[in-house]
Amino acid sequence: MKLGQPSKPQWRSSQELKNKFNPLAIKLNRLLILEYAWDQLVGNKGRFWVLKAVKQGTLYVEVKASVAKNELTARKQGLIRELNKHFQTPWIKRIEII
Numbered sequence: 001m002k003l004g005q006p007s008k009p010q011w012r013s014s015q016e017l018k019n020k021f022n023p024l025a026i027k028l029n030r031l032l033i034l035e036y037a038w039d040q041l042v043g044n045k046g047r048f049w050v051l052k053a054v055k056q057g058t059l060y061v062e063v064k065a066s067v068a069k070n071e072l073t074a075r076k077q078g079l080i081r082e083l084n085k086h087f088q089t090p091w092i093k094r095i096e097i098i
Contacts, residue, residue: 030087030091031054033086033087034051034054034059034083034086034091034092035051037082037083037086038051038083041079041082041083042079045068045071047064048063048064048065048068049061049062049063049064049068049072050062050063050064052098054092057091057092057093057094058092058093058094058095058096059080059083059092059094059095059096060095060096060098061095061096061097061098062097062098063097063098069097072095072097073097076094076095079095080092080093080094080095
């Protein structure tokens with residue numbers, strides 16, 4: 001700090017820091033957790049099932065083969081249930097195939 005300049009604000013607790021960045025941090029953390037959980041759940045099928053977006057509880061998945069589309073359609077509810085286990089409150093309500 002140079003002479004005459006105001007000091008930078010210091011956070012006195014983790015709660016102050018959390019309150020400052022909470023909305024963005026929550027969204028980012030949820031997306032990172034979702035991506036990790038998706039990769040773990042789908043394994044090799046990740047080559048055919050690509051996450052594209054999440055909007056208002058709907059997970060949009062691009063499917064690259066018709067056989068993979070049929071399998072994803074059959075596994076939707078199970079995937080939703082397994083993905084929501086990773087969050088404090090259920091977040092994913094449906095999966096849309098694009």
